[in-house]
Amino acid sequence: MDIKTNYLDLADGNRMPQEGFGLYKVDGQETMNASIKSAYDAGYRLFDTAQLYGNEQEVGTAFKELEIPRDQIFVTTKVAENNQGYDQAIASVKESLKKLQMDHVDLLLVHWPIERAFFETWRAFEDMKKAGLTHSIGVSNYQMIHLQYLATKAREMPVVDQIELHPLLTQKPLLKFNQDQQIVTQAWSPLGRGAVLGEEVLKRIADVHHKSPAQVILRWHLQNGVSFIPKSVHAARIQQNAAIYDFTLTDDEMAQIDALNKYQRTGREPELTYEYDKQY
Ligand SMILES: NC(=O)c1ccc[n+]([C@@H]2O[C@H](COP(=O)([O-])OP(=O)(O)OC[C@H]3O[C@@H](n4cnc5c(N)ncnc54)[C@H](OP(=O)(O)O)[C@@H]3O)[C@@H](O)[C@H]2O)c1
Structure with a gap:
C-alpha cells in the first residue's frame, strides 16, 4: 500500500484517497504550483481547498499549468458561512x-455548521449533487448534535465529516459516532499545526521506527482508519508526510499517542460558530 493507491469507500458508492494535501495558507501562484507539483509527484491525489482560503483560482491554474489530468485527482472545496x-x-x-x-x-463540504441556514444549505447540497456539480457531499466541523439534527430533515446524509483531529484533540466519541453512521471522518490540522510535534512520547516512538514525529502522527491517523490532509509548502516535508506506509505502530504505541489528548483546539469551537453564524 502507498499514498497513491490507498482509498477509503464512501457511503454513496464513491471512493476517496485516505491521505490528502491541505491547501490552507498555500498562497501565491508560484508556491501553489511548486507545492501541488511536489505533492502530485509524491503520490497525493486528494487536494483540499475552500472558498474561505481565497486560493481556488490558483489551485485551478496550478492543475492546468502542471497538466495534471482531471480524472487523476480528487478535489474538495467548502462553502463559506457567508455563502x-x-x-x-x-x-x-x-x-x-x-x-x-x-x-x-x-467532494463539497459545508465549512461550518451555522444556525441561520442549517437545513436550506444542506438541501442545496443534495440538489447540487443531483445536478452533478459535485460527486459527494459532506460537512465540516459538525459535532454529534449537528449530525443528529441534520438527520431529522436530510434526504441523504453527509458521507464525510472533516473535523479538527490530532493527538491533542483525539475526538474518540465523535469518531465512533461517525463510524457507526457510515460517515468517514477526515482530520484537519492532522499535525495540530505543528503544536504537537515536540512531544517527548512522539520523539521516542519516532526514534524506534527511524521516522519523524510528524510521520508517527500521520501513521497514527492512518491506523485509526480516518482520512487526513497534512499541509506543507516544503518539498522535503511533503515527501516525508507521504512516506508513512512502510512501518506499523504497535497497539501500545497507538495507546501512548491516544493518551496525549488534552481536548486542545487550535481552531474554533463549532458550537459557538453555530450560534454566532460565522467563525468568531
Ligand atoms: N475544515 C476546516 O475548518 C479546516 C480548518 C483548518 C484546516 N483545514 C484543512 O486541513 C489542512 C491541514 O491543516 P493545517 O494546515 O491547519 O495544519 P497541519 O497540516 O496540521 O500542519 C501544518 C503545519 O505543519 C508544518 N508541517 C507540515 N509537515 C511537517 C513536517 N513533516 N514536519 C514539521 N512540520 C511540518 C507546516 O509547515 P510548512 O508549510 O512550513 O512546511 C505547517 O506549519 C489545511 O491545509 C486545510 O486544507 C480545514
Whole structure:
C-alpha cells in the first residue's frame, strides 16, 4: 500500500484517497504550483481547498499549468458561512467551479455548521449533487448534535465529516459516532499545526521506527482508519508526510499517542460558530 493507491469507500458508492494535501495558507501562484507539483509527484491525489482560503483560482491554474489530468485527482472545496442559504450556496459553488476551472468537484463540504441556514444549505447540497456539480457531499466541523439534527430533515446524509483531529484533540466519541453512521471522518490540522510535534512520547516512538514525529502522527491517523490532509509548502516535508506506509505502530504505541489528548483546539469551537453564524 502507498499514498497513491490507498482509498477509503464512501457511503454513496464513491471512493476517496485516505491521505490528502491541505491547501490552507498555500498562497501565491508560484508556491501553489511548486507545492501541488511536489505533492502530485509524491503520490497525493486528494487536494483540499475552500472558498474561505481565497486560493481556488490558483489551485485551478496550478492543475492546468502542471497538466495534471482531471480524472487523476480528487478535489474538495467548502462553502463559506457567508455563502450559506439555498440560492447563495449554489451560486457560490458555480463561482468556485469557475475559479477551479472544472465542471465538478469530487467532494463539497459545508465549512461550518451555522444556525441561520442549517437545513436550506444542506438541501442545496443534495440538489447540487443531483445536478452533478459535485460527486459527494459532506460537512465540516459538525459535532454529534449537528449530525443528529441534520438527520431529522436530510434526504441523504453527509458521507464525510472533516473535523479538527490530532493527538491533542483525539475526538474518540465523535469518531465512533461517525463510524457507526457510515460517515468517514477526515482530520484537519492532522499535525495540530505543528503544536504537537515536540512531544517527548512522539520523539521516542519516532526514534524506534527511524521516522519523524510528524510521520508517527500521520501513521497514527492512518491506523485509526480516518482520512487526513497534512499541509506543507516544503518539498522535503511533503515527501516525508507521504512516506508513512512502510512501518506499523504497535497497539501500545497507538495507546501512548491516544493518551496525549488534552481536548486542545487550535481552531474554533463549532458550537459557538453555530450560534454566532460565522467563525468568531
Ligand atoms: N475544515 C476546516 O475548518 C479546516 C480548518 C483548518 C484546516 N483545514 C484543512 O486541513 C489542512 C491541514 O491543516 P493545517 O494546515 O491547519 O495544519 P497541519 O497540516 O496540521 O500542519 C501544518 C503545519 O505543519 C508544518 N508541517 C507540515 N509537515 C511537517 C513536517 N513533516 N514536519 C514539521 N512540520 C511540518 C507546516 O509547515 P510548512 O508549510 O512550513 O512546511 C505547517 O506549519 C489545511 O491545509 C486545510 O486544507 C480545514
